Amino acid sequence: MKQNDGDLDGLVRKRIRALRVAQGLSLEELATRARLSPSSLSRIENGQRRLALDQLVTLARALDTSLDQLVETGTDDVISHPAVDAAHGLMRWPIKADPGMSVVRQRMTQPPPDNPALMRAHPGREWLVVLSGTAVLMLGHRRFRVETNQAAEFPTMLPHAIGAEGGPCEILGIFDRDARRGHPSAEEVPTR
Known part of the structure; x- marks a missing residue:
């Protein structure tokens, strides 16, 4: 089932792909690090596969980030005043x-x-x-x-x-x- 990009699920999928691309990793390289098949990773990024907590933890580690940062939604404090x-x-x-x-x-x-x-x-x-x-x-x-x-x-x-x-x-x-x-x-x- 394809997820709506406006919700947390869609945001996390976009972050996974953006972090992978920013680090210069191919689907195959990240899949190997996360112990997933390249097709499974592709389906996760495209919203065609359900996100499981254990996969998120493994993907966060493989992307050198924390689970908190991967799923963070707080944007209320974007602007600060001097x-x-x-x-x-x-x-x-x-x-x-x-x-x-x-x-x-x-x-x-x-x-x-x-x-x-x-x-x-x-x-x-x-x-x-x-x-x-x-x-x-x-x-x-x-x-x-x-x-x-x-x-x-x-x-x-x-x-x-x-x-x-x-x-x-x-x-x-x-x-x-x-x-x-x-x-x-x-x-x-x-x-x-």
């Missing part, structure tokens, strides 16, 4: 990510403090990608200029601070679970 953190000269946009990670877009206007006593240190690891402008990353007594389209990765046990140089800059800050705990404001962003 929150202004005037005390730190930042604008933050919450971005949905792995529950263990936090991704925050920040607009910075102030330079970072260059006094290590004013910097924070905590367990974890952080990454930043400069979207526009020039950011300055202070790590202890070292100063790094990070230009547009450059990224930095560092352990957060080093005293650190990030700011702008020569005008505003926008960055994506990515915090692992431990680093996120060291930056509670990364999670305390009100949404509308």
Whole structure:
């Protein structure tokens, strides 16, 4: 029985095919990974075969994704609104990510403090990608200029601070679970 593309079943079938194509896998390659015949996989993608939970689990693994991501339907939080953190000269946009990670877009206007006593240190690891402008990353007594389209990765046990140089800059800050705990404001962003 062919399923309606507007329902969850149709959405999951489209995702399976889209992930297979995006990863450059043929029907035969994915079928082998998922321990299915190529014809069975073709019928699953085309809606001519019923989707079984055990097949979905196997297909999710074969596509290097989770079952949750394969069947996710939530689209209510597609658009996020910025929150202004005037005390730190930042604008933050919450971005949905792995529950263990936090991704925050920040607009910075102030330079970072260059006094290590004013910097924070905590367990974890952080990454930043400069979207526009020039950011300055202070790590202890070292100063790094990070230009547009450059990224930095560092352990957060080093005293650190990030700011702008020569005008505003926008960055994506990515915090692992431990680093996120060291930056509670990364999670305390009100949404509308």
